[in-house]
Amino acid sequence: MTLWGGRFAEPTDADLKALNDSIGFDQRMMAQDIAGSVAYAQAIAKAGIISQDEAQTIITGLQQILDEWSAGDFAFLPQDEDVHTAVERRLTELIGATAGKLHTGRSRNDQVATDFRLWVMDAIDRIDVHLLQLQTALIDVAETHTETLMPGYTHLQPAQPITAAHWLMSFFWMIGRDRQRLADGYQRTSVSPLGSGALAGTPFVVDRVWLARELGFGAVSQNSLDAVSDRDFAAELLFTLSLLGTHLSRLGEDVILYSNPQFGYITLNDRYSTGSSLMPQKRNADPMELARGKAGRLIGNLTRLLTTLKGLPSTYNKDLQEDKEAVFDSVDTIDRLLPVVIAIIRTLRLNPERMRAALGEDLLATDLADYLVRKGMPFRHAHHVVGQAVRLVAEDQVKLSELSLAALRQLSNLFEADVSNVFDFEASVSRRRAIGGTAPEAVRDQIAAARQWLQEQTR
Ligand code: ARG
DSSP: OOTTGGGOSSOOOHHHHHHHOOHHHHGGGHHHHHHHHHHHHHHHHHTTSSOHHHHHHHHHHHHHHHHHHHTTOOOOOTTOOSHHHHHHHHHHHHHGGGGGGTTTTOOHHHHHHHHHHHHHHHHHHHHHHHHHHHHHHHHHHHHTTSSOEEEEEETTEEEEEEEHHHHHHHHHHHHHHHHHHHHHHHHHHOEEOTTOTTTTOOSSOOOHHHHHHHHTOSEEOSOHHHHHHOOHHHHHHHHHHHHHHHHHHHHHHHHHHHHSTTTOSEEOOGGGOBOOSSOTTOOBOHHHHHHHHHHHHHHHHHHHHHHHHTTOOSSOOGGGGGHHHHHHHHHHHHHHHHHHHHHHHHTOEEOHHHHHHTOOGGGGHHHHHHHHHHTTOOHHHHHHHHHHHHHHHHHHTOOGGGSOHHHHHHHOTTOOGGGGGGOOHHHHHHHOOSTTOSSHHHHHHHHHHHHHHHHHHOO
């Protein structure tokens, strides 16, 4: 017997049942569903709708179901449409007709919204722990490379020398903003819809505030119509995970490039590299390619849910059942990805000699222009003069520092003997010591600020 069979003379068509059932995926909310029902039984007992004895019978039954589920002994039956009906069916088997009182004033509409929010809150907490570990790993590696120089790129063309720590720390802040978004989204997720009924609210005097607190929610929804259909929290999580995935894809791309032998800046630990079945020399950064590739999947899930929500008429519609698989898939994707990314960063070997060897003097062209600026030339003019010097260098196949003073003075008489001081990568980097710059001294301050940030972030 289904939970809503009374109205129908014929059983549901088997194909429709296969389409309609969500038990295949929403059983993942079993713990949340049971927690919600335990609290709800207490609330309706407090409201005098059932007796304390009945509440106790229901709660004991629910606890047994949770035990069965945890032990892997819970047996689903063909009529179990979703997690809510499966629990109620089993509860009826265990305690008889009293089970039928649990659903008084409650609808699967407020029930599923409650379960799903609780599930998302758990997921946010779990992902946040991983992200903290990733940030810590980034700081730890960065800290040992504040003096290591490497080329910095714009347009993927060599641009200016930077410190390797500065490169690593750039990802710390991206992940930091992802964590802020998660924490912010948590606040909007932590709002209890329980007690909204099917759409119009419950006619029984259940203490919604007590219920919310009992379940760990921070607030109670104020509009039952909104509460049963609000999936903003799910969309927000999917967006946050999409942006996180985007950040991880960018980290992945840098790691892929820099571990390419033609760069050779970093080496992935053997445990996190993969080989080729054909080419024995290959050492691939597959996990980082997956980090890059999974972003597509995460963004797809966001698009999938937003498209489902768009244009839905007021309150609950069955379309909303599509919300869960998108969220489960994105959370599973991130849950699988993060431990590997964290381990890769923790075990990453930087090769300072290779980074150093890749520093060409053309990366000091800006510094050469700045030299002229310090002598009084407007920057635009200096840019042009140094551009001419770079052209000479390219024609004569020499380095910038090998141009004679006489040749430079042909371009500008502001060049003097002290120009030779410009051709020093360390000096170039250490001049950039304003807050947020790449100088070792500024990066050490940045790392201290990052540690401070971590202290303040813990909520
Ligand atoms: N399995 C449903 C879902 O995930 C539960 C809510 C069903 N509500 C209803 N009125 N049919 O959305």
